[in-house]
Amino acid sequence: MGQKNIDHKKIGDVENFLKQGEYFKALKNLLDLENEYSHFIIHWYLGHTYFKLHNYHKAIEHVKKSIHIKSKDSLNLNFLGEIYMEINDYEKSTKLFKEVLDLDQNNKRAILNIAKINLNQGKIKESEKTYQILLKNEPLNIAYQYQLMRIDQKHISNREIKKIEDNYSNFSLENKIYSKLILAKEDEKKQKYTSELNNLIDAHKIFSETKQQATKQQFEFYKKNLPKFIEKVRNIDFNIQSDFNPIFIMGLPRSGTTLVEKIINSGNNNVQSLGESDVFDKVFYSNQIVEENKNEFSMPDFKFLQKMLIKQYYSQGLKKGNLVFTDKSISNFLYFELIFNIFPKAKFIYCYRNPTANIIGILRSFLPNLLWSHSLDKIFLICDMYYKKLHEIKKKNLTNFYIISLEELSKKPEIISKDLFKFLNFKWSKNCIDDQINKVSFKTASNLEVRKKIRRHDLKYTSNFLKILRDSGYNYDWLI
Numbered sequence: 001m002g003q004k005n006i007d008h009k010k011i012g013d014v015e016n017f018l019k020q021g022e023y024f025k026a027l028k029n030l031l032d033l034e035n036e037y038s039h040f041i042i043h044w045y046l047g048h049t050y051f052k053l054h055n056y057h058k059a060i061e062h063v064k065k066s067i068h069i070k071s072k073d074s075l076n077l078n079f080l081g082e083i084y085m086e087i088n089d090y091e092k093s094t095k096l097f098k099e100v101l102d103l104d105q106n107n108k109r110a111i112l113n114i115a116k117i118n119l120n121q122g123k124i125k126e127s128e129k130t131y132q133i134l135l136k137n138e139p140l141n142i143a144y145q146y147q148l149m150r151i152d153q154k155h156i157s158n159r160e161i162k163k164i165e166d167n168y169s170n171f172s173l174e175n176k177i178y179s180k181l182i183l184a185k186e187d188e189k190k191q192k193y194t195s196e197l198n199n200l201i202d203a204h205k206i207f208s209e210t211k212q213q214a215t216k217q218q219f220e221f222y223k224k225n226l227p228k229f230i231e232k233v234r235n236i237d238f239n240i241q242s243d244f245n246p247i248f249i250m251g252l253p254r255s256g257t258t259l260v261e262k263i264i265n266s267g268n269n270n271v272q273s274l275g276e277s278d279v280f281d282k283v284f285y286s287n288q289i290v291e292e293n294k295n296e297f298s299m300p301d302f303k304f305l306q307k308m309l310i311k312q313y314y315s316q317g318l319k320k321g322n323l324v325f326t327d328k329s330i331s332n333f334l335y336f337e338l339i340f341n342i343f344p345k346a347k348f349i350y351c352y353r354n355p356t357a358n359i360i361g362i363l364r365s366f367l368p369n370l371l372w373s374h375s376l377d378k379i380f381l382i383c384d385m386y387y388k389k390l391h392e393i394k395k396k397n398l399t400n401f402y403i404i405s406l407e408e409l410s411k412k413p414e415i416i417s418k419d420l421f422k423f424l425n426f427k428w429s430k431n432c433i434d435d436q437i438n439k440v441s442f443k444t445a446s447n448l449e450v451r452k453k454i455r456r457h458d459l460k461y462t463s464n465f466l467k468i469l470r471d472s473g474y475n476y477d478w479l480i
Contacts, residue, residue: 006039014045021214023052024288040070047079054282056087056315074100078109088275088317090117108134115147124151140167146178149185161186173210177203181366188364193464200363204374207366215371219378222334223385225290230337238302238341244310246343247271247424249328250336251351252386253370254361256406257328259454260351263417264326264424267432272318272325279312279327280335306342330370333386336393346400347424350390353406355479356462356469359383380474387478410457 010033017026027049033042047063050056063080070076081096094117100110111130118127128151135144142164148155164179171179180203187196208215247264249257265273284290287308318325332339339346353361359380362373372378393401402423409416413433421428433454469479 006037006041007033011041011045018045018048018052023049027053038069040066043069044076047083051083051086053286054312054315055286056083059083072099072103074104074107074110077103078107078113081110081113085113085117087315090121093117119151127151139163140171140175142171142175142178142182146182149182153185153189156182156185173206177206177366180206184364191461191464193461194468197360197363197465197468201376203366204363204376207368208371208374211371211374215374215378218371221290222331222372223381226284226334227385229290230335233297234337236297236302236341238299240302240306240342240344242306242343242345243323244343245324245345245347247324247326247347247349248332248339249326249349249351250333251330252353252358252362252383253330253367253373254365255351255353255358256404256409257330257351259406259409260349260404260420261326261328263420263432264426266434267421267426267429269424269426270322270324271426272322274313274316274318274325274327276329277313277316277327278329278331279309279316280329280339281331283308283312302342309342333389336389348398348401349420349423350393350401350403351406352390352403354457354459354462355383355387356466357457357459359469360462360465376474380476384476384478387476407457407459410454413454 010029014026014029014033017023017029026045030042030046030049033039034046043062043066047059047061047066050059050062060080060083063076063083067076067080077096077100081093081100084090084093084096094114097110097113097117100107104110111134115127115130118124118130128148131144131147131151135141135148138144140163145155145160161183164182168176168179180199184196184199184203187193187199249260249264251257261273261275265271283305287305289305313325313327314320333350336348340348359376362379363376365373367373372382390403394403402420404416404420414430417433418428421432466479
């Protein structure tokens with residue numbers, strides 16, 4: 001046992017596995033090494049590996065061990081804080097980032113992490129001030145300019161646009177992405193529809209070219225592997241019991257799921273918000289459900305899956321004893337048949353938005369972790385899956401399935417929210433449609449917009465994009 005005798009070849013193998021995304025192979029090697037050595041680097045890599053496998057408590061445990069053996073530094077404290085951010089423990093993560101700044105007051109990673117937390121928690125002015133300072137120090141960092149534009153469009157003027165146009169050819173790929181998004185926003189304001197769409201497509205194309213392998217894997221899982229698995233289990237009577245009463249808020253990105261979750265959690269009902277937890281995706285990945293189970297699932301398999309899902313919810317902040325919570329993960333709709341049986345007391349809310357407005361909303365939002373959203377072809381294929389599944393579910397007339405129109409909600413928030421609360425058997429109060437919700441945390445691309453007063457969605461602009469999309473060959477029946 002000892003640091004000086006560590007097998008560096010095995011550590012090199014681990015590093016290669018991590019670079020290639022072979023996390024299970026990395027984990028196996030690291031666990032073997034842990035049995036032989038007590039070394040900070042082993043625990044450091046175990047922390048990263050468990051984080052990638054979404055086992056956040058194990059990740060925290062090993063990063064803490066690494067710190068104990070080595071010492072605190074800005075790198076390990078930042079990473080530990082980011083793990084706590086992932087499980088929505090902003091108090092602990094903020095404390096850790098402040099520790100980093102005590103060691104290095106100019107540590108950009110810690111400064112950006114605190115700015116992100118402030119945005120999620122509605123401390124908009126604090127976050128805005130941070131980005132202004134960062135931009136002053138790095139005037140050609142367009143990522144900061146983009147974040148400021150998201151906070152308030154006053155931060156984009158003709159001067160900023162000229163700066164982008166004059167320097168674009170020398171920008172890094174990241175700066176080119178954010179430049180195109182800013183230019184697209186200017187086109188949106190000026191109603192230059194073709195130019196806006198071209199700038200958005202360019203931004204997404206630049207990003208997707210850096211994520212080709214991961215995009216292919218994610219898209220194949222949603223489009224091919226997961227549907228095959230769901231088809232295999234859809235008619236099985238699981239007969240699984242559960243005391244949980246989760247509310248699954250479903251729909252495409254930018255369809256109003258964050259607004260609906262805000263309405264539900266801003267009432268006087270005891271409901272815990274878990275936001276976009278992606279629990280089903282994480283459990284399927286970390287337990288290799290689709291890859292490892294080629295044969296039919298049996299009852300023990302389903303019970304194991306339910307156990308892993310509940311464990312993952314707890315690891316991401318579900319409080320003990322809370323049986324009612326909301327989950328608005330984007331991909332949950334693709335697991336519908338499975339969720340329906342694993343959580344028999346669940347209620348499902350599907351958020352519907354005009355399809356053209358929804359597609360343009362996805363492009364405008366720029367969602368880095370949703371890799372299929374950076375290709376117009378893939379967006380249409382996923383949307384087609386959603387609308388076909390919605391059509392199929394609607395025919396079943398399920399009593400625990402409720403469809404809410406974003407356009408109707410924006411026109412008649414009180415009437416529609418009352419109907420929603422009736423479906424949920426909740427007591428309605430005007431608090432649920434109040435815009436004074438800055439104390440609520442939203443870890444979502446809509447975290448700024450959802451804090452504003454509910455506004456009516458004008459669909460006049462969609463006819464212009466609809467023509468462009470149809471002329472480009474996207475002639476789906478549902479595209480209106």
